[in-house]
Structure formats: C-alpha cells, structure tokens
Amino acid sequence: MPMVLLARLAFIALIPLGIFLLIKAIKLIRASFFGDIIAEAKLVQQLVALAIPEEGLYSIWLRGSKSQVLSVEGFRPTIWENTTRLLVPLAATIGRMQASDSDGFRTKVFSFSASAGSYTLDVSELPTVPTVSGAVARFFTGKPIDPATLVVQVRKTKPTFYGVFGILLCIVSGFLLIGGIVFAIVIGEIINANS
Numbered sequence: 001m002p003m004v005l006l007a008r009l010a011f012i013a014l015i016p017l018g019i020f021l022l023i024k025a026i027k028l029i030r031a032s033f034f035g036d037i038i039a040e041a042k043l044v045q046q047l048v049a050l051a052i053p054e055e056g057l058y059s060i061w062l063r064g065s066k067s068q069v070l071s072v073e074g075f076r077p078t079i080w081e082n083t084t085r086l087l088v089p090l091a092a093t094i095g096r097m098q099a100s101d102s103d104g105f106r107t108k109v110f111s112f113s114a115s116a117g118s119y120t121l122d123v124s125e126l127p128t129v130p131t132v133s134g135a136v137a138r139f140f141t142g143k144p145i146d147p148a149t150l151v152v153q154v155r156k157t158k159p160t161f162y163g164v165f166g167i168l169l170c171i172v173s174g175f176l177l178i179g180g181i182v183f184a185i186v187i188g189e190i191i192n193a194n195s
Helices: 002-012 014-033 066-071 131-141 160-194
Strands: 037-042 047-052 056-064 078-081 091-101 104-114 117-122 151-156
Touching: 002 014, 002 160, 014 091, 014 160, 037 047, 047 151, 056 066, 066 104, 078 104, 091 160
Parallel strands: none
Antiparallel strands: 037 151, 047 117, 056 104, 056 151, 078 117, 091 104
16 A cells, blocks of 8 residues: 555656646746747838847747748848948848748747847838739738738847757647646556556
8 A cells, every 4th residue: 555655656656747837838938939039010110220139049939820920931131230331140040930920920930149238120121922822822811912012030049959849848738748647546446456
C-alpha cells in the first residue's frame, strides 16, 4: 500500500510541473507573436515615426483581413536612424508567422535589431497583389483588394525559436498534465496487477 501511495504522489507531482511549463510556454509564445506595439499606421501614411525605447529585436507586421494579408507580395519597407540616416538591415521572415487577435489577422514580414533612438519607417512602396491570388481573394470577398487599406505594425519581439520552443513546451506540458492525472488514477491497479 505505501508503494501505491508513493507512486501516486510521484505522478500527482507531474501536474504542477505541467502547469508551470504551460505558463512558461504561453509567455514564450506571447513574446514572439504579441509583443508591445511600437508604431502602427495605414500603409498610405508612407512615413512612420518610430521611437525605439530600448535596444532589442523588433518585427514588422501587416494587418488586415486574412484574404488581404495573404494575397500581398512585394512589400519592401525601409527603416533609417534619424540622426545618422543609416539604413537598418531588415531580415525577411522565414515562412509565414501569422496571428489573429481582436484587431484582425496579421502576418510577420520582417524583423530587425535596433538600438534605442528615433527612426523612420518608409512604406511608400506599396505591396502588389498578384493576379492569381488577387482574383481568388476577389472571388471570396466580393471586392478587389486595395493594399492601401492594410495596416503596418512594428512590435517588440523575440527570436522565432522562442515561439517554436513555446509550442514544444505546450506539448510537453500537455503530456505531463494528462499523464500525471491518468497514471495517478490507474497506478494502483497496475502495481496490484504485477504483484
């Protein structure tokens, strides 16, 4: 009987560990997808002032309806530091990182590193809508897509692997939670069957 109790306690201990890992995973995912908004503007605004509060990694997102965002191509913004006029290198996002929230659908298009300071984001070169995807989007939405209705967001972010690691932690925490509950219930029968 003490053996069953010890085994049950060991599996019950997996439950708080699973909850702890789940909380950590959610924080990692939120840091990758839902960082603080530094600037937000319609694409037709062309020049957007960026006040970068601290040195770090930032990302550029396009926001709008799902059909609009997924149909645009050729978005080529530029960022420069206001005092030196030096261009900030932009790294294109590998794959499409997408997120939905109360503001709508958005996709991450570029990321960049910057020191604290005053910058300008130039979005004067509007993205194009390819003919095939544009026709498909018009079929589903019933109206042509106007890239100028899209919104550009600059957000504080974390490297992509944070999001991937957060998703993996979610899976591990799920196994710990479910395994802890199930095995805590059935471990007595397993031990009694083998004894």
